[in-house]
Amino acid sequence: MKKIINLLLFTAAIFMVSCGDEASIPQYYNLKIALNPEEALVGSKLSKLKLVATNDNGTSQEFTLSGDTTINLLQGQYTLVLSGKVTDEAAAYVSGNTETILFANTTSTINLSKIIKSPxxxxxxxxxxxxxxxxxxxxxxxxxxxxxxxxxxxxxxxxxxxxxxxxxxxxxxxxxxxxxxxxxxxxxxxxxxxxxxxxxxxxxxxxxxxxxxxxxxxxxxxxxxxxxxxxxxxxxxxxxxxxxxxxxxxxxxxxxxxxxxxxxxxxxxxxxxxxxxxxxxxxxxxxxxxxxxxxxxxxxxxxxxxxxxxxxxxxxxxxxxxxxxxxxxxxxxxxxxxxxxxxxxxxxxxxxxxxxxxxxxxxxxxxxxxxxxxxxxxxxxxxxxxxxxxx
Structure with missing residues (x-):
C-alpha cells in the first residue's frame, strides 16, 4: 500500500512539473487584421500598406499587407500602427492604429483615415x-x-x-x-x-x-x-x-x-x-x-x-x-x-x-x-x- 501511495505522489509531481513547464512555454496565436476605411476611402485602391506591431516589452515587428490578413504573434499586449498610400492620389495616404490583447486567436479592427500630406x-x-x-x-x-x-x-x-x-x-x-x-x-x-x-x-x-x-x-x-x-x-x-x-x-x-x-x-x-x-x-x-x-x-x-x-x-x-x-x-x-x-x-x-x-x-x-x-x-x-x- 505504501508503495502504491508513493507511486501516486511521484506521478502527481511529474504531472505538476509538466503542467508548469507547459505554462512557461511562450504561446503564439493568430491575429486577424480587419481594415475599416472611412467613407472618404471607400472605393479607393490602397497600396504600400505597412503594419507595425509593438508589444508591451517594446519589441516591434513589421508586416506588409494587401488588405485584411492574418498574422501570427507571440501572446501579449500589442499596439498596432498601420500606414499606406492611396494609389491613385499623389498626396493621399492612409493611417490607423489600435491596441489589442492577444492570449487566444482573435480579430482586431483598424479604422483607416485619409490624410493629405505631400512629401x-x-x-x-x-x-x-x-x-x-x-x-x-x-x-x-x-x-x-x-x-x-x-x-x-x-x-x-x-x-x-x-x-x-x-x-x-x-x-x-x-x-x-x-x-x-x-x-x-x-x-x-x-x-x-x-x-x-x-x-x-x-x-x-x-x-x-x-x-x-x-x-x-x-x-x-x-x-x-x-x-x-x-x-x-x-x-x-x-x-x-x-x-x-x-x-x-x-x-x-x-x-x-x-x-x-x-x-x-x-x-x-x-x-x-x-x-x-x-x-x-x-x-x-x-x-x-x-x-x-x-x-x-x-x-x-x-x-x-x-x-x-x-x-x-x-x-x-x-x-x-x-x-x-x-x-x-x-x-x-x-x-x-x-x-x-x-x-x-x-x-x-x-x-x-x-x-x-x-x-x-x-x-x-x-x-x-x-x-x-x-x-x-x-x-x-x-x-x-x-x-x-x-x-
Missing part, C-alpha cells in the same frame, strides 16, 4: 521681378519635406492662370477638380523613376534663366544670382532663348509659343506640383486628348492641359495684393486660401514658413492653405536653408 512641396516662389519689365529672373524652390528619400523624376509643374475674382470657366461649368494650365508651358523633370533623388530636407532651385541676373539686368540691384541653379527651363522654340549648361527640365505641353518663360505672374498666379500614377509618364499624360480641353462656355480654341486634383502634390495660390475680392483657384484640399503677392518689381519672394529646425535641417509648414503656410515680401535666398523658426 515634396514648394519652398519659395519668386515671380514678381527685380525691376520693371525684367521677368527672366524668376525661380522656384522645391524641397523634400519628408524624412525619406524622394525623387524628382516625372514631377510636373503647371501654372494655372489664377488671379481671379470669381469662379473661372471650369469651376462655373462643373469641373472644380481639374486645373487648367493657363497660357504658356507645362514642364516636367526627366528621369525613369529614381534617377534624381532628393534627400530629406534637400531642396533644388529651378530657374527660367540660370545666370547672375544682378549683373545681366540693367538695374539689377534687386535681381538674384541664379548661376548656381540646379535646373533650367529651356524653351528651345522661342527666339533668343539660350540653353545654359544647367540640366533642363522637359516642356511637355505649350499653348502659346510666344511666351519665353514659365509661369509669368508679377502680380500673382497659381502654381502646382503634380505626379502621374505609376506606369504613366508625363509625356503620355500630355499626349492624351482626354486630358486637353478648350475653355468651356467660350468660343476660344486655345487648348489647355488639365491636371486632376488627385494628381496634385502641392498647390500655391498667389493673390493680387491690390484686391480684396480674390477667388480661390484650387479645391480646399489642395489649397484653401491664397497668399498675397509680394510687391511687384521689388525683388521679393514668397517663402514657406519654418516650423522647426533639427540638426540644421528646416521643416516647413504645410496645411494646404497658402495664407497660413507662406510669408510674402521675403528676401531672395535661392538655395539657402533658413536658420530660424517663423513665429
Amino acid at each position: 515634396i512641396i514648394f519652398k519659395s516662389i519668386y515671380t514678381t521681378g527685380g525691376q520693371q519689365g525684367y521677368i527672366l529672373d524668376q525661380y522656384f524652390e522645391i524641397v523634400n519635406n519628408s524624412d525619406e528619400v524622394q525623387y524628382l523624376d516625372g514631377l510636373i509643374l503647371s501654372a494655372p492662370a489664377g488671379g481671379q475674382t470669381k469662379e473661372n470657366a471650369w469651376q462655373a461649368n462643373g469641373y472644380p477638380d481639374l486645373y487648367a494650365c493657363g497660357q504658356g508651358l507645362v514642364i516636367a523633370f526627366p528621369g525613369s523613376g529614381k534617377e534624381h533623388p532628393l534627400q530629406p530636407g534637400q531642396s533644388i532651385v529651378l530657374a527660367n534663366d540660370p545666370i547672375n541676373h544682378s549683373t545681366e539686368a540693367k538695374k539689377g540691384n534687386h535681381c538674384p544670382d541664379l548661376s548656381k541653379a540646379d535646373w533650367e527651363i529651356y524653351i528651345k522654340n522661342v527666339k533668343g532663348e539660350v540653353d545654359y549648361p544647367t540640366p533642363n527640365v522637359k516642356v511637355i505641353f505649350t499653348n502659346n509659343t510666344r511666351i519665353r518663360a514659365f509661369g509669368i505672374g508679377v502680380n500673382g498666379r497659381s502654381y502646382l506640383i503634380a505626379k502621374c500614377p505609376n506606369g504613366m509618364t508625363p509625356e503620355q499624360f500630355a499626349a492624351d486628348p482626354k486630358n486637353i480641353m478648350t475653355m468651356p462656355g467660350t468660343l476660344s480654341k486655345t487648348q489647355y492641359l488639365m491636371i486632376p486634383s488627385k494628381y496634385v502634390l502641392d498647390a500655391v495660390d498667389i493673390w493680387n495684393n491690390k484686391r480684396t475680392n480674390n477667388y480661390g483657384t484650387f479645391l480646399p484640399k489642395d489649397d484653401a486660401q491664397g497668399i498675397l503677392a509680394s510687391t511687384a518689381n521689388a525683388g521679393k519672394c514668397i517663402r514657406r514658413k519654418v516650423t522647426k529646425i533639427v540638426d540644421g535641417r528646416a521643416y516647413y509648414q504645410d496645411t494646404n492653405n497658402s495664407a497660413n503656410d507662406f510669408l510674402n515680401n521675403q528676401e531672395l535666398t535661392p538655395g539657402q536653408t533658413p536658420t530660424s523658426v517663423d513665429q
Whole structure:
C-alpha cells in the first residue's frame, strides 16, 4: 500500500512539473487584421500598406499587407500602427492604429483615415521681378519635406492662370477638380523613376534663366544670382532663348509659343506640383486628348492641359495684393486660401514658413492653405536653408 501511495505522489509531481513547464512555454496565436476605411476611402485602391506591431516589452515587428490578413504573434499586449498610400492620389495616404490583447486567436479592427500630406512641396516662389519689365529672373524652390528619400523624376509643374475674382470657366461649368494650365508651358523633370533623388530636407532651385541676373539686368540691384541653379527651363522654340549648361527640365505641353518663360505672374498666379500614377509618364499624360480641353462656355480654341486634383502634390495660390475680392483657384484640399503677392518689381519672394529646425535641417509648414503656410515680401535666398523658426 505504501508503495502504491508513493507511486501516486511521484506521478502527481511529474504531472505538476509538466503542467508548469507547459505554462512557461511562450504561446503564439493568430491575429486577424480587419481594415475599416472611412467613407472618404471607400472605393479607393490602397497600396504600400505597412503594419507595425509593438508589444508591451517594446519589441516591434513589421508586416506588409494587401488588405485584411492574418498574422501570427507571440501572446501579449500589442499596439498596432498601420500606414499606406492611396494609389491613385499623389498626396493621399492612409493611417490607423489600435491596441489589442492577444492570449487566444482573435480579430482586431483598424479604422483607416485619409490624410493629405505631400512629401515634396514648394519652398519659395519668386515671380514678381527685380525691376520693371525684367521677368527672366524668376525661380522656384522645391524641397523634400519628408524624412525619406524622394525623387524628382516625372514631377510636373503647371501654372494655372489664377488671379481671379470669381469662379473661372471650369469651376462655373462643373469641373472644380481639374486645373487648367493657363497660357504658356507645362514642364516636367526627366528621369525613369529614381534617377534624381532628393534627400530629406534637400531642396533644388529651378530657374527660367540660370545666370547672375544682378549683373545681366540693367538695374539689377534687386535681381538674384541664379548661376548656381540646379535646373533650367529651356524653351528651345522661342527666339533668343539660350540653353545654359544647367540640366533642363522637359516642356511637355505649350499653348502659346510666344511666351519665353514659365509661369509669368508679377502680380500673382497659381502654381502646382503634380505626379502621374505609376506606369504613366508625363509625356503620355500630355499626349492624351482626354486630358486637353478648350475653355468651356467660350468660343476660344486655345487648348489647355488639365491636371486632376488627385494628381496634385502641392498647390500655391498667389493673390493680387491690390484686391480684396480674390477667388480661390484650387479645391480646399489642395489649397484653401491664397497668399498675397509680394510687391511687384521689388525683388521679393514668397517663402514657406519654418516650423522647426533639427540638426540644421528646416521643416516647413504645410496645411494646404497658402495664407497660413507662406510669408510674402521675403528676401531672395535661392538655395539657402533658413536658420530660424517663423513665429
